[in-house]
Amino acid sequence: MAPVPIISPFNVGHIDDVIELRKTKPGTIPQRFVRDITERPTITTPPPNKSLIITNHHHMPIIDFSKLSKHNTHDEIFLHELLNLATACENWGFFQVVNHDIDLNLMERTEKMSNEFFMLPLEEKQKYPMLPGTVQGYGQAFVFSEDQKLDWCNMLALAIQPQHARNPNLWPNKPEKLSETLEEYSREVRKVCENLVKYIGLGLGLKEDVFEKMFGEAVQAIRVNYYPACSRPDLVMGLSPHSDGSALTVLQQAKGSPVGLQILKDGLWMPVHTLPNALVINIGDTIEVLTNGKYKSVEHRAVANENKDRLSVVTFYAPSYEVELGPMPEFIDENHPCKFRRYNHGDYSKHYITNRLQGKKALDFAKIQTKNASF
Numbered sequence: 001m002a003p004v005p006i007i008s009p010f011n012v013g014h015i016d017d018v019i020e021l022r023k024t025k026p027g028t029i030p031q032r033f034v035r036d037i038t039e040r041p042t043i044t045t046p047p048p049n050k051s052l053i054i055t056n057h058h059h060m061p062i063i064d065f066s067k068l069s070k071h072n073t074h075d076e077i078f079l080h081e082l083l084n085l086a087t088a089c090e091n092w093g094f095f096q097v098v099n100h101d102i103d104l105n106l107m108e109r110t111e112k113m114s115n116e117f118f119m120l121p122l123e124e125k126q127k128y129p130m131l132p133g134t135v136q137g138y139g140q141a142f143v144f145s146e147d148q149k150l151d152w153c154n155m156l157a158l159a160i161q162p163q164h165a166r167n168p169n170l171w172p173n174k175p176e177k178l179s180e181t182l183e184e185y186s187r188e189v190r191k192v193c194e195n196l197v198k199y200i201g202l203g204l205g206l207k208e209d210v211f212e213k214m215f216g217e218a219v220q221a222i223r224v225n226y227y228p229a230c231s232r233p234d235l236v237m238g239l240s241p242h243s244d245g246s247a248l249t250v251l252q253q254a255k256g257s258p259v260g261l262q263i264l265k266d267g268l269w270m271p272v273h274t275l276p277n278a279l280v281i282n283i284g285d286t287i288e289v290l291t292n293g294k295y296k297s298v299e300h301r302a303v304a305n306e307n308k309d310r311l312s313v314v315t316f317y318a319p320s321y322e323v324e325l326g327p328m329p330e331f332i333d334e335n336h337p338c339k340f341r342r343y344n345h346g347d348y349s350k351h352y353i354t355n356r357l358q359g360k361k362a363l364d365f366a367k368i369q370t371k372n373a374s375f
């Protein structure tokens, strides 16, 4: 029987596999990856002395998770770290977490298995295709037209929770232990997310279970991003600028990977130097809406490196699709008018994944447009 053609509503044209491109034509950058001059990234070199990262007052805040998880909520140590967390959420929307309790060996195995997956022959990875307009499997996400520029990245993305969102056909069989490792890793990251939303709630002066109750059975997805080295990183974008549609995002940058993540801070793109074994956490669109903009989902992007490949393991943690969301009354008053309408998170997810990554544009879905609105 003839193969059934894949019918897609999107004409996305030919999408080169970036890993394959780098392998077979290391100096070639097809035009579809070359950004318009206004969209090109700034590539910075790492600081000569790594200790500068810690002493520099402009570094991303560091939260010691053990000061929260191993202390009573009335302890001074707990309260001090809770204040650090609240300040980080309000002033940065991003922070690094150290002493998070995830087994370092599990983190390393996750990186190793993922790397092995990306190094498999293309035919093997294409058994799990991310079809145009979908977000699970191997390939490039958020491509909807032939004219769209492509990111210098390949990814493997999978729904973790709820179980019914999973597509078992997209869970790789090779390397043998990858799927069970991602499963084990995701269980551990979920615990960190569950605790973080408690602490974020407490830091906002709310009850510790407010988000847990509101989110229901939280949605969780994992995306492993692979950014091959690129002969002209100044011409391409690793991952287009975007904010995350989640409540929280947890990012693990693989050991030995070059700096790649950049966040938009005070109008400038700032490279993120991750501490060894730390997790980078960011506030997603959901928390921006719930707090009526007190905490913001910060725009970020990834850039490629001239000499080294980069791998990141990213977890999205979000409310259940059934949940109706809107700014909480605690964050609305005469000085803080309501900035977002109420909506269903399932509808927001659909909106998010059916539009290309474009800064914070996805959040327009929920914004109340007023003449003098300042965000």
Ligand SMILES: COC(=O)C(/C=C/C1=C(C)CCCC1(C)C)=C/O[C@H]1C=C(C)C(=O)O1
Pocket (backbone or CB within 6 Å): 135, 136, 141, 157, 158, 159, 160, 165, 219, 220, 221, 222, 223, 244, 245, 246, 247, 316, 317, 318, 348, 349, 350, 352, 353
């Ligand atoms: C490539 O995928 C993403 O970037 C992404 C998608 C996550 C998802 C899956 C891989 C499968 C299950 C659905 C879900 C959309 C969560 C980003 O996730 C963000 C976007 C929204 C919305 C969200 O909740 O997380």
Ligand SMILES: O=C(O)CCC(=O)C(=O)O
Pocket (backbone or CB within 6 Å): 223, 225, 239, 244, 251, 260, 261, 262, 300, 301, 302, 312, 314
């Ligand atoms: O790889 C990175 O550093 C950024 C990844 C990211 O922002 C994402 O997957 O949403």
Ligand SMILES: [Fe+2]
Pocket (backbone or CB within 6 Å): 242, 243, 244, 249, 300
């Ligand atoms: Fe992101």
